[in-house]
Amino acid sequence: MATDIHGPVTGLATEKGTDKGTEERTEQATGTGAANAAAPSTAASSSPSVAVQVDGLVRAFGDRVVIDGLQLTIRPGEFVALLGRSGCGKSTLLRVLAGLDREIGGEVLAPRRKAVAFQAPRLMPWKKVWRNVLLGLPGRPERETAVRALAEVGLGHRADAWPKTLSGGEAQRASLARALVREPDLLLLDEPFGALDALTRIKAQRLVAELWQERGCAVLLVTHDVEEALLLADRALVMEDGRIAYETAVDLPRPRDISDPRFAALRARLLARLGVTEDTEQAAELTTQEPEKPVLDTAPEEAPEVDNEHRNTGQPHIQNENQNANQSTHQSTHQNENRVAGRSTNRNANRNGTEAP
Numbered sequence: 001m002a003t004d005i006h007g008p009v010t011g012l013a014t015e016k017g018t019d020k021g022t023e024e025r026t027e028q029a030t031g032t033g034a035a036n037a038a039a040p041s042t043a044a045s046s047s048p049s050v051a052v053q054v055d056g057l058v059r060a061f062g063d064r065v066v067i068d069g070l071q072l073t074i075r076p077g078e079f080v081a082l083l084g085r086s087g088c089g090k091s092t093l094l095r096v097l098a099g100l101d102r103e104i105g106g107e108v109l110a111p112r113r114k115a116v117a118f119q120a121p122r123l124m125p126w127k128k129v130w131r132n133v134l135l136g137l138p139g140r141p142e143r144e145t146a147v148r149a150l151a152e153v154g155l156g157h158r159a160d161a162w163p164k165t166l167s168g169g170e171a172q173r174a175s176l177a178r179a180l181v182r183e184p185d186l187l188l189l190d191e192p193f194g195a196l197d198a199l200t201r202i203k204a205q206r207l208v209a210e211l212w213q214e215r216g217c218a219v220l221l222v223t224h225d226v227e228e229a230l231l232l233a234d235r236a237l238v239m240e241d242g243r244i245a246y247e248t249a250v251d252l253p254r255p256r257d258i259s260d261p262r263f264a265a266l267r268a269r270l271l272a273r274l275g276v277t278e279d280t281e282q283a284a285e286l287t288t289q290e291p292e293k294p295v296l297d298t299a300p301e302e303a304p305e306v307d308n309e310h311r312n313t314g315q316p317h318i319q320n321e322n323q324n325a326n327q328s329t330h331q332s333t334h335q336n337e338n339r340v341a342g343r344s345t346n347r348n349a350n351r352n353g354t355e356a357p
């Protein structure tokens with residue numbers, strides 16, 4: 001499975017057992033920028049309460065500091081949405097977490113098993129769909145492994161198709177199958193629905209919600225869509241000035257209903273925070289009723305249990321408000337076109353005939 005070590009300094013990856021505990025498949029990377037790339041590696045730490053821990057992350061391109069002392073914690077199984085204005089560094093952060101960018105400062109702790117799905121499905125046109133799904137997997141994975149993953153996203157019947165014969169939604173699902181086949185403890189999604197039409201997008205959101213609930217992995221979803229964030233996530237973050245400037249728990253029952261006044265209130269508040277609200281007065285009123293929590297001014301009520309002697313950077317922790325959000329049980333994910341992300345133990349039983357995108 002995924003074994004890449006990220007960061008300019010290699011950390012020690014641990015794989016203590018064969019069970020799926022995220023805490024036992026965690027890797028750490030530390031760095032203080034390219035200048036310190038030869039610093040000694042640190043031992044990987046593990047904690048049952050943390051899937052991702054980022055302390056003081058810095059990423060600059062030339063003179064331009066895009067990520068500037070960022071702090072982030074994601075719990076195992078937590079679904080987090082990352083919002084922010086274009087160019088604020090969301091994809092850069094995701095690439096760091098994915099281990100695709102090593103020129104960093106600060107410390108990053110992430111599961112060894114992680115997978116990324118981008119907005120563009122990035123399928124190799126000269127390989128059949130099932131071979132695309134297995135791309136990059138170590139060993140000699142069997143076709144059946146790919147077919148199973150494809151079946152999970154409703155594409156089992158297209159295993160032998162060529163990528164160019166897939167629709168946009170099908171290609172995105174194949175990309176998702178490629179991520180899932182890695183059995184990630186952390187699934188990184190970079191605007192995966194951005195290129196899809198509205199209906200396909202809704203179906204794809206449902207599919208991701210169902211897969212998340214079945215798999216139980218932590219998810220970080222980069223999106224520009226506030227509603228999408230609120231439909232899917234336990235917690236929504238806003239990135240600004242190279243940091244997580246704001247976060248809010250999405251403490252709403254699933255499946256979410258956009259007509260729920262609490263949904264509307266959260267939406268207005270997030271839009272206001274992003275500076276794109278159409279109704280500034282309403283947002284201001286809502287903000288007054290329930291004040292925003294600027295992350296960097298918030299005392300850590302529940303500091304994540306990170307057993308890491310290198311973790312004390314003296315920077316404030318991110319408060320996490322979503323202890324139980326992904327533990328709630330729900331009946332169906334298809335009650336309403338505007339509802340997504342219901343928990344089901346039997347996905348097929350709850351699809352109510354609705355096809356995946």
Ligand SMILES: Nc1ncnc2c1ncn2[C@@H]1O[C@H](COP(=O)(O)OP(=O)(O)OP(=O)(O)O)[C@@H](O)[C@H]1O
Nearest residue numbers: 061062066084085086087088089090091092093224
């Ligand atoms: N390899 C690179 N070299 C130089 N600059 C880069 C590189 N990658 C990203 N940047 C710059 O870093 C900034 C953040 O980029 P990033 O793609 O992370 O933003 P984003 O928040 O994901 O934007 P969007 O929402 O538009 O996708 C941008 O100004 C971008 O131009």
